[in-house]
Amino acid sequence: MRFLYYQWLVMTMLVLTLLHATPTVLSQVRSSSNFQMERDTLNTAGGFGTSTNFRLESSVGEDAAGRSTSTTFALQAGFQQQDTVTLSLSGGDAVVMDTAIGGITGGVSNGSTSVVATTDGAAGYSLTIVATTDPLLQSGSDTIADYVPAGAPADAAFLTASGDAHLGFSPFGADTSARFLVSGSVCGSGSASSTACWDGLSTAPVTIASAAGANAPAGVTTTVFFRVGLGTSVTQAPGTYVGTTTITLQSL
Numbered sequence: 001m002r003f004l005y006y007q008w009l010v011m012t013m014l015v016l017t018l019l020h021a022t023p024t025v026l027s028q029v030r031s032s033s034n035f036q037m038e039r040d041t042l043n044t045a046g047g048f049g050t051s052t053n054f055r056l057e058s059s060v061g062e063d064a065a066g067r068s069t070s071t072t073f074a075l076q077a078g079f080q081q082q083d084t085v086t087l088s089l090s091g092g093d094a095v096v097m098d099t100a101i102g103g104i105t106g107g108v109s110n111g112s113t114s115v116v117a118t119t120d121g122a123a124g125y126s127l128t129i130v131a132t133t134d135p136l137l138q139s140g141s142d143t144i145a146d147y148v149p150a151g152a153p154a155d156a157a158f159l160t161a162s163g164d165a166h167l168g169f170s171p172f173g174a175d176t177s178a179r180f181l182v183s184g185s186v187c188g189s190g191s192a193s194s195t196a197c198w199d200g201l202s203t204a205p206v207t208i209a210s211a212a213g214a215n216a217p218a219g220v221t222t223t224v225f226f227r228v229g230l231g232t233s234v235t236q237a238p239g240t241y242v243g244t245t246t247i248t249l250q251s252l
Contacts, residue, residue, distance in 0.1 A: 074120055074216045085121035086216070089249040095226060103238050106230040108160070115247055117175075117209065118219030123252040124212035127222055128205035129169070132244045136201045137167050137228070139239030144228060146200035154179055154187040154197035160229030165236050167243075168198040168229070171208035173222035180208065194225065201245065212252065 049056040067086075068075045095111040119125045137144040147168030149155045158168055171180050176192040180199070183190030187197035199206070209222045224247075230236055 069217050072217070085119065085123075085251050087121070087125065087249050087251055088118045088219070089115055089247070090118075090219075091115040091221075092247060097226070097228060101228065101230050101236075103230070103236040106162075106232045106234060108158075108230075109228045110226065112223055112225045114221055114223040116219040116221050117249050118216050119249075119251060120214045120216035121251050122214055124210065124214075126207055126210040126250050126252055127175075128207050128248050128250070129171075129201070129224065130205040130246050130248070131201040131203050132246065134203050135167070136243035136245065137241040138243065139237070139241045142237040142239055142241070144236070144241055146202070147198060148200050149198070154199040156182050156185045156187050156196045156198075158198045158227050158229060160231055162231040162233040164229060164231045165234045166229060167201065168227050169201055170194075170196060170198050170225045170227075171222055172225065173209055173220060175209040175211040175220050175222065177207045177210055179206075194223070198227070201243075205248065208247075210252065 049058065091113070092115045093113050095113050097109040097111040099107065099109040101107040101109050115127070117125055117127050131146070135143045135146045145164075145166045147155075147158075147166045150159065154170075155168075158170075160166070171177075172192050172194045174192070178189060180187065180192065180197045181190045182193050182196045208224065209220070211220065
């Protein structure tokens with residue numbers, strides 16, 4: 001019996017690109033004891049244009065405005081560019097669990113997928129995961145339950161009793177959210193671990209990573225580990241069990 005798990009990605013992007021060019025532009029940072037004006041610009045026209053469904057913010061008089069990137073830097077030149085927040089999400093390959101589990105003998109099967117979240121917004125980002133069905137893994141009318149932690153926090157160890165048949169997940173990365181950090185044998189604080197903490201998927205979004213500040217252009221990788229456990233006293237119907245999740249990147 002083989003377990004398949006497919007991963008889908010949702011990329012939420014907010015991009016504002018306005019390009020204007022004139023031969024000359026003059027601007028400078030102005031400051032006083034209490035304020036600093038970082039985005040003043042000398043223009044000959046521009047402003048807001050609106051309709052029922054759209055709003056356009058424009059300016060005239062910017063020379064060489066736009067976005068430029070290299071391996072380690074990103075430059076957003078011009079008055080309009082400083083208001084733009086760009087989000088990108090890559091990776092998220094489909095997951096095929098590594099072991100076919102005997103429906104009578106039980107066992108454990110593992111899989112994982114990784115995504116790279118990138119933002120140039122100073123507020124930072126959050127990454128959530130949500131299941132499209134409850135429970136996630138299904139094969140026709142047969143299902144495998146989603147993992148349920150023993151208490152309010154996630155479980156530091158993946159626990160499968162003899163009568164359990166369930167799927168759990170555990171995220172790992174530099175920006176892993178507090179629920180999935182572990183200190184000793186307790187989840188909820190501490191540091192990220194590639195072997196803990198385990199939780200059950202839900203049709204309500206669960207935050208798996210978040211951080212303040214920009215991380216462009218390199219981004220931050222989060223790996224989501226999946227594990228199916230079948231207890232020795234469970235008789236699970238044979239089949240190919242499939243589920244779909246959505247990982248969403250949002251600006252804070």
